[in-house]
Amino acid sequence: MITVVGAGPAGLAAALSAANAGESVELIESGARLGGQYWRNLPNSIVVDQQALNHDFQSGKVLREKVQAHPNITVLLNTQVWRASHEEGISILHTISGGTTREIRTNKLILATGAYDRTLPFPGWDIPGVMTPGGVQALLKGNNVKAGKKIVIAGTGPFLLPVATGLAKYGVDVVGLFEANRLRRWIWQLPALLNNISAIKEGASYLHTLRKFKVRVQRGYAVVEAHSGSDGNLSAVTVARVKSDFSVIEGSQRKVVCDVAAIGWGFTADLSLAGNLGLMQQVSLLDGGTYVVVDEHQGTSQAGIFAAGEITGIGGSKLSLAEGEIAGSAAAGSETNTSKKRKLAKFASALLRTYPVGPNWQSWLKPETTICRCEEVTLEIIEKSVLDLGATDSRTVKLFTRCGMGMCQGRICGRSVNDVVARISGKPASDADRVSSAARPIASPILLGELAQIPIVD
Amino acid sequence: MIFFFENNEIHAIAGQTVGSALLENNVRVLRRTRFEGAPRGMFCGIGVCFDCVVTINGVANQRACLVEVEEGMRVEGFQR
Structure with missing residues (x-):
């Protein structure tokens, strides 16, 4: 069996x-x-x-x-x-x-x-209306629900294309697709690309549909901040031109009005x-x-x-x-x-x-930016745990700050915390650090009453 | 079918998740956080992030993005 x-x-x-x-x-x-x-x-x-x-x-x-x-x-x-x-x-x-x-x-x-979806923290990413492309896709594919009326798609990777295309076909106003990486990165991968004609065709068909619905695909741009309106919901995002390391090109920032921003950085x-x-x-x-x-x-x-x-x-x-x-x-x-x-x-x-995540996404963060959504741990708190309390790895930071200890058990922030702590401490995250930030003794929540049903065997 | 969020009637289609039905009815803020009282809604949409947790028929911490609606279900987000 x-x-x-x-x-x-x-x-x-x-x-x-x-x-x-x-x-x-x-x-x-x-x-x-x-x-x-x-x-x-x-x-x-x-x-x-x-x-x-x-x-x-x-x-x-x-x-x-x-x-x-x-x-x-x-x-x-x-x-x-x-x-x-x-x-x-x-x-x-x-x-x-x-x-x-x-x-x-x-x-x-x-x-x-x-x-x-892999997510990256940025100022305002905890405002209702900021979502993942996978989440927006699940709402549409699984529930026939459009996540919003004016949707920004952003992040990096080929998955952004089918998500934007599906929304556009369903009549959503896709106000922009912002792909952080530039098309020229494909030059280094031409042999692999030419060996996969079906993938080229699929990509071309998405781009064709997006053009038909007048959705602009802008490469080398990222959503670096989200803003909420008076009702607490997402009202706009700041989009900026970014270098290949994801640092912002100053002066390129502009606001884009939207009610949902679906942002994903791979998986x-x-x-x-x-x-x-x-x-x-x-x-x-x-x-x-x-x-x-x-x-x-x-x-x-x-x-x-x-x-x-x-x-x-x-x-x-x-x-x-x-x-x-x-x-x-x-x-x-x-x-x-x-x-x-x-x-x-x-x-x-x-x-x-072709679609890497540049290390300088961290330059988008502000001291008050939430890093761990569940336990509401900000960059400032993590910085203090390293600079004032002497933590030098993610595990110690977690014990000091509770980041990664909430209900999602670090599924969302774990990898970003590794990166943030590595930058602040100047000590690269070891493989053991990274593996341990995905270690979860309990894989999904279970009620104590349900646990109590399990017979104890010596 | 009909269910209730914070005592308000919400219309949904059988098979939809609680979170999707709420979003369809323009309910975006599902709860407030316990330290800052900050509004939160659907984020990952597939059961990973636990941002959309609500109380369903008295059982706390249910993921709105996973649980499918049932007739007369009572959903609470803010009372915690």
Whole structure:
């Protein structure tokens, strides 16, 4: 029996390939439906033009139906793994579903827990109306709700294009798409680009649609401050021209009126369960993110545990599918074909090199800027903990200030705190610092009453 | 279907999340923070950031972006 956690592209592909190899598979998903963030599968009550929002909608539907119909696959929806551990070759997953807890033991586990938008703190980013592109996309794709009437899209990376395009097609006034990186960065990645004609076509089609709706794509610009109106909601953002290191070119600042600003800086892997299971992680030289270390066949540092998709490195849905397929076959002990994955991984690397996050985003911060949203810890407080109290690493800063100790457990601020502390202390964040800022003993919230139901075994 | 936010009637479609239905009805401020009293709303939209936590039918700290609306549900953001 093979257990798969996460039913996005990687998890679905893994479940199917393991099942096709003759194994029985249990697929655990925290959401109400299969598909994950990329392929949002909707209840019948919500009607959305999925084709308009997702280039790849049909392949997702086909894959989902195959998984649902496969006699070897059991799907557990609305099921959260809130804690995992690994002992003597057995992985133990503690799940909760509708208030009922359960323990699943498995000797073959595939983790495909995905990623979420990477955010950077900046003045005003806690004003209601500042959101992530993924959040705005989820509202539209999953709920048929437009996040606002006048929306600014900003940050960096190819994901900004489909988000802006979907909103424009739905009649939202997209007042601007501000991509911090310049197009000329692609020059260094031409071979990878020319090897992926389908990606060029997809990008060109988004740009074509945006032109049709008169959405201007401005490269080399960033949203550096958000402003609230008298009702406390977002009323405008300050946009500035930025250098390649993200420092602001003085005099270029201007205000853009909007009610929502969707700002994302690539993605952060959800490593909560990987950390619980003690999987080896490392900081990627490509984008500075922390990821699970895997071999060619998606095997992790723990025997019997495989990882696929964004938690092994940000690469998009196609790479996630390829990795999932390999992980499923490898877990089932079948032959794997890694050539497709290698090609897609090259292109993913090219994307990450083309859309980096410059270190001087920190120059946008003010002393009073919130860094940790949950515990309302400002830059000033973090500075004091380093300069006055003598903290030299993120962990000590966390103990002094509570940053990263709130409800999100550092999912949003963890990486930025590493960077901020490194700058103030003059001591670069070590890989251990970065891995530990994603360590969460409890992967998702659980009520004490639910905990109390679990029988105590000696 | 109908549910209530701070005792105000909100119309929603079955399957929508509480947060999306509130946004559709132009409710953007979901709560105030416990130290500064600063307004907060939907941020990550996918259950990661916990900025949109509200009290639903008396149970605190529910993520508005994840919980789907139910008929007659009572949602509170500010009373904490």
